[in-house]
Amino acid sequence: MSPEVLVALVTAAGVILAAVVTALPALRSLQRTTAGAVAEQGAVTREHLAELGRVLNTRIDDVRDDIDGVREDVARVREWQAGHDAEHMLIGRPPRGDS
Known part of the structure; x- marks a missing residue:
């Protein structure tokens, strides 16, 4: 290797090392700022x-209450329907729809 190439490589390594050393405080500051912002967000x-x-x-509880209300309404209709069918059986007529 010629001395000029060796000097160029050493110079390039020195410049890169100087850039890294110079940038470290700024990078650490940026890292602290970013970590604080991320924690806040x-x-x-x-x-x-x-x-x-x-x-x-809250919305799920409201929907459950609505469903419970519908179930109660359906249960009341079924009870009425069973009583109505029983009345038809007692008077000897078939219930509607069962001609």
């Missing part, structure tokens, strides 16, 4: 997800 995101969970649970 993570907390906000968790709060919003918790609120969304509360809203969804």
